[in-house]
Amino acid sequence: MSIYQKILVAIDLTEEAPQVLNKAVEVSKALGAQLILAHVVEPVGYAYGGDIPMDLTELQDQLDKAAKDQLSQYGDQYGVSKENQVVTVGRPESEIHRLSKEQDVDLVIVGSHGRKGFQLLLGSTANGVLHGTVCDVLAVRIH
Incomplete structure (x- = not known):
């Protein structure tokens, strides 16, 4: 039995x-683990600070649909079934924490740019995921 049986990859x-x-995919195949593919769409209000008095529902719906379409293409390309593809709306760190608990995953995989110095102080999604996830986290270095 593998140490990791269910892996959430957030892209x-x-x-x-x-x-x-x-x-x-390499890790999940090597371990015989189930792979769940996830993307978090940030609410449009975050981008505008929530100060604009307008209805952004249609724009949010378009972003959600575009994300689902793109995630579906990745799912098809990498052999991840539709039921293991998740698009959700919220703050990426919080949603990844929620999904990892809800899906009962053993490992979360995220990308990391490996920032240093001042950029590191500003924080990153990978760092936010690491500090709050109850399972192991693998940060893949992005080149």
């Missing part, structure tokens, strides 16, 4: 996502 849908996905 940001940028051109760097395949680097993280390739590593996650």
Whole structure:
């Protein structure tokens, strides 16, 4: 029996996502673990500070649909079934923490740019995931 049976890989849908996905697929195959693919869409209100008095529902719906479509393409490409593809809305760190508990995962895999100095003080999603997840976290270095 493998130490990791269920792995959550959280990606940001940028051109760097395949680097993280390739590593996650390698790990899941080597361990015979189930892979769950996740993306978190930040609420549109966060981008605008929530100070704009307008209805952003349609824009949020478009972003959600685009994310689901892109995640579905990655799922097809990397052999992750539809039921193991999750798009959710919220703060990435919080949602990854929630999903890891809800899905009862043993390992979370995220990408990391390996920032140093001042940039590190500002924090990163990988750092936020590490500090609050109840399971192990693997940060894949993005080149």
